[in-house]
Amino acid sequence: MQPSHKHFDQDPAPPPGSTWAPSSSAGPTEIGRDEEDPPSSKETPVPIGPEEPDAHQAQQCPDPGPQTHGMSCDGSRDAQNGGVQFSISAQSQSNVVSNVMNNCNVNSVNIHATFGTNANPNSADKGVSLEEIRNKIKSMLKTKYECIFEGIPKRGNPSSLVSIYTELYITKGESEQVNAEHEVWHVETAAKKTDTEEITVKCSDIFKPLPGQETPVKTVLTKGIAGIGKTVSIQKFILDWAEGRSNTDITFVFPLPFRQLNHFHDKEFSLMGLINHFFPPMADIENIEDYKVLFIFDGLDECRLPLNDNCQCWCSAKESVSLNILLMNLIQGNLFRPALLWITSRPAAVNQIPPQYIQTMTEIRGFNDPQKDEYFRKKFSNDKNLADRIISHVRSCRSLYIMCHMPVFCWISATVLGKMLIKEDSQETPKTLTQMYTNLLLIQTKIKNQKYSQECLVNKNKISELDKKMIISLGQLAFQQLIKGNIIFYEEDLRECDIDAKAASMYSGMFTEIFKEEFEFDEQTVYCFVHLSIQEYLAALFVHFRYINTGENSLNPSISKDSNLHQLHKSAVSMALESKNGHFDLFLRFLLGISLESNQKILPCLLGGNSGNLQSCEKTIKYIKKELEKNPSAERAINLFHCLNELNDTTLVEEIQNYLRSGSPMDTELSPDQCSALAYVLLMSTDVLEDFDLSAYNSTAAGRRRLLPVLKFCKRACLHHCNMTKFLMEPVIQVLQSPNSLLTHLDLSYNKLGETGVKLLCDSLKASSTLQVLGLGDCNLTGSCCEGLASLLIHPLLTLKELQLRGNDLGDSGVELLCRALQEPSCQLQRLRLSGCRVTEKGCASLASALQSNPLYLTELDLSYNHPGDLGLELLSAAQKVSKLETLIVDHCGPCRDKPGLPKCMYSINR
Template sequence: MARMLRRVITEPVCKRRKIDQSKNQPQNFNENMDSAFSNDSKPHEVLRTFKSNLRKKFECLCEGTSDERNPTLLNEIYTELYITESESGEISNEHEVRQIETQSRRTATEDTPIKCNDIFKALPAQDKPIRSVLTKGVAGIGKTVSVQKFILDWAEGKENQDVQLIFPLPFREINLMKNQTLSLLHLLHLFFPETKELEISSGEYKVLFIFDGLDECRVSLDFHSSVRLCDVSESASVDVMLTNLMKGNLLPSALIWITSRPAAADLIPSECVDRVTEVRGFTDKQKEEYFSKRISDESLANRIISHLKSSRSLYIMCHIPVFCWISATVLERMLSEAESEGEIPKTLTQMYTHFLIIQTNIKHQKDYEKKVKNDEDMIFKLAKLSFEQLVKGNLIFYDEDLRECGIDVAEASVYSGLCTQIFREEFGLYQGKVYCFVHLSIQEHLAALYAHISITNNKRNVFNKARKSAQVETSISKLHQRSIDESLRSKNGHLDLFLRFLLGLSLESNQNLLGGLMTQTVRSSHSNEKSLEYIKKKISSTRSPEKSINLFHCLNELGDGSLVEEIKHHLKSGTLIQTKLSSSQWSAVAFVLLTSEDELKEFKLSDFVRGGNKAERLKVLRNLLPVIRESRSVQLMKCKITDEGCVALTSALRSNPSHLRHLDLSDNNVGDSGVKLISTVLENPHCKLETLKLWGCKITDEGCVALTSALRSNPSHLRHLDLSDNNVGDSGVKLISTVLENPHCKLKTLKLMKCEITITDEGCVALTSDQTLGDSEVKLICDCTGESSL
């Protein structure tokens, strides 16, 4: 069951093909090495050897177990990833698949793309040198492969030749030393013995440390500790060494690169990070490039792409390189002429179930039957490991974790794809082993399989801790309901995809696929009907639009698209505005809009609701917040929005502050309290709002205080501000004028129409103090309309 449990650095973006190792070396490698190290002195010879060793280590993506390699040249199959400069290292409370689903429509926006090899190069507008970079991205998105490509290009003399030494120190390997006390120099000598003859502490060499996989770190990183370490030869605990290195106390000239999943990104304080980048995975164009490289048959590659495009949920998941590999593995086999029978996967559960079966077949082909008891026993044990570690939030496992689930390491290693040992043999340290699934979604699928098998074969609900109690719930529908409740209660959505898989596995078609792996299958059509009713009930009652969207994905896994089709009909026929929708139907509207292929450029609340009282409009607004969050322009003019609506609106905008460009709240009773809320979004340094319309919003000078404070914090993006028909008064105008004086202020239009009653000569004087205003413009403000074009 190839590579289900395996080394992350071998993220499968490759074709299976044997390589003639004698031909691996690029033609210009020796020339580049000689150019970089023209001096034949001993240190330069060591540097040449060091670089050559890293090249050999990172030039291939290896498949299979550590002693049975099937390498592929990285440079031949590498597909460039979409990497952007991110707004912050803040954590995300969404499931990572939901993050991919929302980010999939952002690749065409005005983000700042950065090439992997340029992450330490300042942009034209940045004058501060970049010492430390935090790169975040969901599991399987390509962080580790990006690190590998960066190192390989450096080792081959192609990029970043100003750096003399790169030390890759993955956290999963550092974890094995978490109880050690040693110096940084000693640690480097252990990991890289050839560096013993180099004076690393002298500052002679430009050094880069790469810490891959912060989310896998089991070392306690205390950045508030007062312990200061400045000497590379001074011994300390591993955590003290790492934090002092990242804070710049230890080797302050060294470059630092840390990669992490979003949920762990805030473990590093912002003051220790000069730049945050984000790996977004593949763009649509890069997806096609990947499949053309992965599948040698061009016609078959095009058929695979066409099929994936026909299922929006699958195509969105292809932003993740690992999912592209899973899809290619399954669809290459199923769409080929020889094996064209059977239903082609259209849901995540179908895709992952086929993948599981294919990997089992690979095991049989390798004739390992005598070494394992049977497929079902091993799959069940690994599925148990998956569930128990998923509940704990662990993606990385160690020997003791496997033993607790009854997994014999020697036996498990037979399954080259299902369970691959990761030895520390690269650096000659210890014999500790680290295990992981190739992607979190595979762990979630196996966890769901464990829950399903437990209820069908053993009549046990995995969520019920009182397992021996007579009151244990044993029906599939009760398990589904409990799982739905657990998913809805989860703050970070870590059970959302597990829930989709669990429900999908209850379909008879998927159970038939698993027939060889399960001793029992249960006819569950009646149970599924109960589950469908329960999901729809929860959609109608949940206050979280994000949770509702995942429940719609669950309906899709169960093959029920009735609510969605009904809404699509209303949208297509233009009857939505005349129809009184329930909460469930409004959630369906959000789901349909977010899963469409069209980019959400403009949101108008008036397109969805007209008339009605304030409560009804607020209800619609809240249900459509996920849509607002992904829109470039939000038009809420004359929508009876109050400060209560601003609370909901602000929560959506805060979660994605860099996306919105235009916001119109005109002719609403937002008042000063509403403006204060909106100002919290404006003051975010990552907010890029260009147009803000607030005419007729009952704003006074109190609201201007908050607005001015926000614009002082972030003056460089807003271009157009409309405060017409508000009681801003002289004091409010004075405050706004202080923003105009800021040399970074980019405001082009300031509208103060119908404010002439409250603006006196004193207010005009405040505006004229800004040198960018001429006499004619002042006259226009004071005597006529109150509008100033700056």
């Protein structure tokens, strides 16, 4: 029976590179295999640790109830109200023995839990010193993680991780949102965000609290796209601990990758049994709960265990239960509450862990610009000139430089450009993704063929028939599994593509960097491509090759074999446009790029063979431009410009650049496709866009919608007078809900949002932690709209500093709703503008009361063009004296202002 596949919300095997490592079960981290070495046989893991008993007594956690005075599932209890504190520490090397409580009753709460019995940090439980056990664990981890194989070096000649490791850009922040976009969009976002002010953290400081954060960090969830460096960050953390460089206060570190835990989904373990299984020296420890321990769970997106938040509560570290219940109770804090947990995941899977169990959310953004340079300089430390040429080249190609935020793409670039730029008068170097990946395939294949085929030495662009067959077979596998959404494959999948498992093992030496096999605990070999982008490239290569050689359209088999290449391209464009999350975006780029003659010359035996390619590509360019004139989503439209770039067509981009240089005259109306070109130009710029004024561009609603993805990459957005209908608000809301948004200022004034629009806006803003200033002046809001706005002011994930509501008929009822939030200490609003909002004495009384209840934040209050009355002014003046309110604006006030609509503000003009 074939195991279930992993899907695209799961990490593939870690790719090569200085910041990447697969989770092997033993020995140094291996990336690549020397082609001269014989293929490794399947390694049969030796069972370690005792077998867990099948039977167990059902463990039930007590429900504390009202009489427990803080008694928790792990037996801890506050030392108050006469309660007992069970948490006992040992100091000055003394032995402390705490009580063992079992099946007893405390304050009507049944206890079935065993507490620590040996808190002396210098001795273990079975006559073996703690230091001896720690040294054994450290030695195991050091052996496993101190080295990383890069490329395909000689076996036994690994690189030291410490010598080549480049610190990654890791940020701290919180977000409950899940981003379902293709991960290449995350990379393009990261290219902008690393230039902004964010809280960054070193890998070794992942458990240190943020400034002002009083609660200790217990559980950290780190997210990051495939190939960004999650696994190697963990590797570096573990190695630094094992070698005593950091986090020396932690007694034990236990890495338990989900990929390995999956093989025990039908087993039962106690916590001690699980630890002993993977770390045999721990058998001499009687109770792990006596020590400070860190569990590291890498690859949540690969987890096949049902992590159910409503699972059975479990508190005992010594009794067995199913693995999913054990892990979930560890995460919830019911089991071994003091333990530290570090979980990593790709973005799409982070919501598997409820946010209430996560103290700190971090994101690995890969390399920022200085770190990219550092990577290449370390990689070519013996040739500074070569490193400089490589850095200069990738900087000159914006699309390549953006992709270099991924460490795996830095490795690809170093592999290709290190060969091509080694001479000053080097051949034409890659400027597009397709050129880069095609050269990578050629270089990796030639490494093997330089030894085995003299014919291939004579013709530098020729590969053997055997290699050609293997590449096409791997391409078929890549394509079939891409369609299914799989990134992990099994022998059954290989056989479907006529790939013999033994042959795949033999050829994996040649394709180590492209195709990786892993041996797991159940002796079943699993396969995956080093990175999703390599799978997408080989899938595109296979589709192109099959058409060139058989005329078959793999994307639409019903099309006649007599059709031309353009029909294949049309099928691919349609498939990509129909995907809401961009699942085929990169595949489409590669397929179109492969069709260019300049790319086919790199590997003519695989990519060439059709004399009509040029005409087909010209037709495809025209077809893409026609599609841009239609109504694709803004994100898919941007990808079509990436496709035009792969086809070396920049006419629309040059046209819009001329438009920008002319000063963007308002009398020139931009068509929707021109708006997409403008968005592409703005997104591909090297700088973060400080200000974006949508009203500055003359276009239709369809055209303006194409521009809205730019909001994600700018800091301040002005959408005045843009007729923000639901059609236009949808992409705005998507940006606000994006965890990668840079937006801090949003002004939607002079749009008729009404109650429906403001409700949509408030719901989306609750997912954003970046917005600080919100402008909703003259938006046709009423008092009832203030309930949603008030909820924003006290939302824990949003810290609004300024709220602009001028010109809306909010009335005293609306102001009263706002004041309910203003009086809360969690509300940190600094500037509130209520000019012309029909506020009277009653509303002023509410504002004065709120200021007195929460006097620390509001510094500016605009009540001009209202009717506060004498008493209202008196109350506000008194509140100002006891608060931090510095500016109180009450000009142009009077009874005439308490009128609905525009006349209240125009009264003095009409006089």
